Amino acid sequence: MEVLALLGSPRRLGNSELMAKEISRQIPEPHRLKLVRLPEMDIRPCRACYTCMFDEHTCPQKDDFPRILEALLRADGLILAVPVYMLAANASLKRFLDRGLSLYGRFEQLWAKPAVAVAIAGMPGMEGYTKLCLDSALRLIGAQPKGSEVVYGALPGEVLTNQDNVQTAARLAGALFGPPLDWQSEPYRCQACGGDTFRFLDSEQVRCMTCSSPGRVEVTDGRISFVVNPPEDHFFLTLEGARRHLHWLQGMKQRFLEQKKELKSICLDYLREGEWLEPRE
Numbered sequence: 001m002e003v004l005a006l007l008g009s010p011r012r013l014g015n016s017e018l019m020a021k022e023i024s025r026q027i028p029e030p031h032r033l034k035l036v037r038l039p040e041m042d043i044r045p046c047r048a049c050y051t052c053m054f055d056e057h058t059c060p061q062k063d064d065f066p067r068i069l070e071a072l073l074r075a076d077g078l079i080l081a082v083p084v085y086m087l088a089a090n091a092s093l094k095r096f097l098d099r100g101l102s103l104y105g106r107f108e109q110l111w112a113k114p115a116v117a118v119a120i121a122g123m124p125g126m127e128g129y130t131k132l133c134l135d136s137a138l139r140l141i142g143a144q145p146k147g148s149e150v151v152y153g154a155l156p157g158e159v160l161t162n163q164d165n166v167q168t169a170a171r172l173a174g175a176l177f178g179p180p181l182d183w184q185s186e187p188y189r190c191q192a193c194g195g196d197t198f199r200f201l202d203s204e205q206v207r208c209m210t211c212s213s214p215g216r217v218e219v220t221d222g223r224i225s226f227v228v229n230p231p232e233d234h235f236f237l238t239l240e241g242a243r244r245h246l247h248w249l250q251g252m253k254q255r256f257l258e259q260k261k262e263l264k265s266i267c268l269d270y271l272r273e274g275e276w277l278e279p280r281e
């Protein structure tokens with residue numbers, strides 16, 4: 001078997017790399033570990049041209065993204081290990097995810113790949129919304145999440161001086177090829193996707209920030225629970241939903257052609273507004 005580790009840190013032998021390698025060491029199933037250091041890869045920004053939605057599902061950008069995608073397709077399991085920067089997963093993960101429309105054409109092969117994720121924060125409690133970044137990343141690439149954790153350690157290598165973190169690596173390693181996650185017994189999680197981050201829309205209504213399902217919060221005997229109603233055509237909880245979303249996105253081309261004239265006149269009205277700071281030559 002092959003396990004792919006996507007690393008978000010530019011630091012060689014930094015905490016993300018060590019955690020990924022420690023997880024790999026503790027995976028009970030024999031496997032080969034493949035590694036990608038995302039910040040070193042040439043991953044260009046999505047140009048919002050939607051070319052990848054059609055025909056061969058290829059992106060016009062010529063960069064390392066297709067090689068990473070091939071590695072992902074080949075892998076039997078995935079480890080995502082990223083450092084916390086400014087309260088979020090560092091930008092290398094987002095740079096990769098922003099090319100995610102290219103994945104739609106490959107979901108038939110990509111879907112439900114077992115995956116675990118770990119974020120490393122330098123200061124206890126200062127991970128901000130990084131766990132949400134990890135949980136959504138796994139969903140957005142069509143993976144089957146088997147666990148995600150935040151661990152703490154600032155100096156390179158420091159993360160493994162704490163035995164709790166080694167235990168966390170062991171837990172994630174054991175879960176990767178283990179049974180599907182069971183979050184139904186944990187009412188503080190989203191019952192649709194297992195996410196644990198909610199946005200309060202008012203004092204009752206919430207939305208799961210991982211899968212976007214609407215719901216409400218209930219308090220029974222002093223305990224909080226979330227009752228969510230995932231939309232029937234949810235686009236990243238099932239392969240069928242992802243297929244439907246691809247068709248919806250493809251339909252946007254026709255909608256654009258129909259409304260092009262009207263949209264263009266709205267846009268042009270704003271053409272000469274403001275003064276631009278130009279990029280460096």
Ligand SMILES: Cc1cc2nc3c(=O)[nH]c(=O)nc-3n(C[C@H](O)[C@H](O)[C@H](O)COP(=O)(O)O)c2cc1C
Pocket residue numbers: 009010011013014015016017082083084085086087088120121122123124125126127128153154155156157
């Ligand atoms: C630009 C930058 C921003 C950071 N922001 C945070 C932060 O918001 N919260 C935090 O706990 N640690 C923060 N850190 C610390 C790193 O998360 C920490 O050192 C981690 O171990 C880095 O993992 P690595 O060794 O894999 O690079 C930041 C580090 C850098 C370089």
